[in-house]
Amino acid sequence: MRIRTVLVGFGWSGREIWLPRLMASGDYEVVAAVDPDPPQREAFTAATDRPAFADVDALRAEDADLALVASPNHLHAAIARRLLDRGLATFVEKPVCLTSAEAETLAGAERAGGGPLLAGSACxxxxxxxxxxxxxxxxxxxxxxxxxxxxxxxxxxxxxxxxxxxxxxxxxxxxxxxxxxxxxxxxxxxxxxxxxxxxxxxxxxxxxxxxxxxxxxxxxxxxxxxxxxxxxxxxxxxxxxxxxxxxxxxxxxxxxxxxxxxxxxxxxxxxxxxxxxxxxxxxxxxxxxxxxxxxxxxxxxxxxxxxxxYASQLDDVRDRLADPSSRGSAIEGARRIVGxxxxxxxxxxxxxxxxxxxxxxxxx
Missing domain, CATH: 3.30.360.10 (Dihydrodipicolinate Reductase; domain 2)
Structure with a gap:
């Protein structure tokens, strides 16, 4: 079964890095995007014929298996927390968070919300x-x-x-x-x-x-x-x-x-x-x-x-989604790096x- 994925953020990273690789992968199905900018939403829909929303609150957790967060840095932790709170598996590109306090917030959201946090840099x-x-x-x-x-x-x-x-x-x-x-x-x-x-x-x-x-x-x-x-x-x-x-x-x-x-x-x-x-x-x-x-x-x-x-990283995300023992490891790594x-x-x-x-x- 393909991983139904929502792309959160359709700026340079979402458009040039993630969308082409998600669309080319047999493991993923891009079902929607989220971006507050109307031209970006229009560009996504024109490229994929899929819907685009202005806010993550428009998403229903049951309609997706994974959210990939590619928004500006200062929004990463806040968006990821909201997605995790709703039980949606969430991958956050680097930097996962900007402070140790944000790392603790994400750790708590992962524990409480049910959705796993996945993260890391592609290098x-x-x-x-x-x-x-x-x-x-x-x-x-x-x-x-x-x-x-x-x-x-x-x-x-x-x-x-x-x-x-x-x-x-x-x-x-x-x-x-x-x-x-x-x-x-x-x-x-x-x-x-x-x-x-x-x-x-x-x-x-x-x-x-x-x-x-x-x-x-x-x-x-x-x-x-x-x-x-x-x-x-x-x-x-x-x-x-x-x-x-x-x-x-x-x-x-x-x-x-x-x-x-x-x-x-x-x-x-x-x-x-x-x-x-x-x-x-x-x-x-x-x-x-x-x-x-x-x-x-x-x-x-x-x-x-x-x-x-980046394609190899998506392979790793796929494997980690299927491995319950990986829960918690991403935020531990982010905690050390941001520290x-x-x-x-x-x-x-x-x-x-x-x-x-x-x-x-x-x-x-």
Whole structure:
């Protein structure tokens, strides 16, 4: 039986990422959409010949098996709570929530409403990331992981909700950083940080020359973004694993967009150099190398079309819907990631050399 799915949000993500993959999948049937904007609703109906509603209250839980939430960030938790309260299985694209308080609200709604919460970011479903994660177990005790995602020119929107702290929660840390922290957990498992140092900057976010042209955004002449375009962080767990994180929408050092993940273990190191996301300004092919005792070897990686990881994520959503034991795992992962993001922002604001995570959360 196909999973009857409602697409909540028909902006760029809903239109360009999710709808084509849902429609192409034999496991899903798109039955409706929800979007407050009349032109978006008209576009959805024209593309699918299915109804579109202005509000989730127009949905009947018995008419769908799954809601996929692809709305602006600040609406994710509120919409998901309403859907979960009605017992509807709900998948929320990243970021699942913007604060630890929102995470607790969603956990309570999942427990009380009956519908499972599903979430996560697609990057962990890439073939090259899965290959890297499999290699991690061969590197001995993990000592350090570097997570880098830099765009040469990639501010996703120079005006609008994406660069408004009130609506997006933050800038590149919530956008690219959430992906990196989720990939970290796919490599190292669940992690909690005892110490955090960070800095953020926004040198380019209000300059239209740094806009992501591939998104076809049309920035206004006067820009007023109040989020960071670059974050640099260093985090340490209680058992001594250190993590370097660097994410940037606009990097002077980059001639093209690149993601690099390096794992250092007691028995060797592995580096994946690739490019997450949809930017055409990317690495031509992913490269994975392993170094052991001074000897370097290259690992052959399968070629994947851009965006394949989103179809793979839908396969995982299908499997988790059929597995009652997966209930609660998504919100636990989101709780850890948003806690780390809160700590990074707090460390950046206070400019302390190191900051315990618990203290960071209290100062937000």
């Amino acid at each position: 962990r479903y890439r073939a090259d990331v899965r290959e890297l994660a499999a290699l991690a177990g061969e590197l001995g005790t993990l000592r350090h992981i570097d997570l880098v995602w830099e765009r040469a020119r990639g501010v996703p929107r120079s005006q609008g909700w994406f660069t408004s702290r009130a609506e997006a929660g933050g800038g590149v840390l919530f956008d690219l950083g959430w992906h990196l922290l989720d990939v970290l957990e796919s490599i190292a498992g669940p992690v909690a940080f005892d110490r955090v140092a960070a800095s953020t900057s926004r040198d380019h976010v209000n300059d239209p020359r740094w806009t992501a042209a591939w998104r076809h955004d049309q920035p206004a002449p006067e820009l007023d973004a109040d989020v960071e375009d670059t974050v640099r962080g260093f985090l340490v767990t209680g058992d001594g694993l250190s993590v370097g994180l660097r994410a940037s929408w606009a990097a002077h050092s980059a001639t093209h967009d690149v993601t690099e993940i390096r794992i250092e273990g007691s028995e060797g190191a592995a580096t994946l150099r690739t490019c997450f996301g949809f930017s055409p300004n990317r690495e031509k092919r992913p490269r994975l190398s392993v170094v052991r005792r001074g000897s370097t070897s290259e690992i052959e990686l399968p070629a994947e079309p851009i965006g394949t990881e 780390a993001i809160e700590a990074l922002y707090a460390a950046s604001e206070t400019q302390l050399p190191t900051l315990p995570v618990a203290t960071a959360a209290a100062t937000r």
